[in-house]
Structures are given as structure tokens and as C-alpha cells.
Amino acid sequence: MANCYMGRVGLINSGGVSAGQGDLAQVVRTAVINERAGGTGLITGRKAFQRPTGEGIELLHVVQGVYLDDTITVA
Known part of the structure; x- marks a missing residue:
């Protein structure tokens, strides 16, 4: 964890459930938590790709x- 905060090791958050309602709010919340914890990215796979193209791009x-x-x- 210290290495994430010091910028030595990037943390990319992954996991979750398949696409559903309320995904935009949920993915924003997860991204903000990850960013505040020193994370450098978020894998959104199914949340983005199991929906119409325009919604996934948004x-x-x-x-x-x-x-x-x-x-x-960072918090």
C-alpha cells in the first residue's frame, strides 16, 4: 500500500458484477475510492462492453x- 501512495507501484482495481442499472454511479464511486487510495486505473470490462456502444463510451x-x-x- 505504501508503494501505491509513493507512486512506486500502480494499483489497478478490477472485479465486480455484470452490467446493470446504476452502473454509472457505482463505477464513479469505485474510481474515486481507487484514486483516493493511490490507485492508477480501473478495469471496467463488462460494465462498459455489455451495453450499447454510446452508453459504454460514456x-x-x-x-x-x-x-x-x-x-x-489521495485521502
Whole structure:
């Protein structure tokens, strides 16, 4: 964990359940928690790819936005 906070080892969060309702809010929450814990990425697989293309792209853009947002910092 210390290596994540010090930027020595990247943490990419993975796992979860298949696509369903409320995914956008859930994936944003998970990405923010991961970012605040020193994480460097989030695998969204089924959440993005088991839905219509436009919705999947929107979900991926929202996740990218979390990691690009400088106001979300390590807790």
C-alpha cells in the first residue's frame, strides 16, 4: 500500500458484477475510492462492453475524467 501512495507501484482495481442499472454511479464511486487510495486505473470490462456502444463510451469517459481530475487527491 505504501508503494501505491509513493507512486512506486500502480494499483489497478478490477472485479465486480455484470452490467446493470446504476452502473454509472457505482463505477464513479469505485474510481474515486481507487484514486483516493493511490490507485492508477480501473478495469471496467463488462460494465462498459455489455451495453450499447454510446452508453459504454460514456461510462469509459466518466472513469477517465475521474483519473484526470486534479481535485480528487489521495485521502
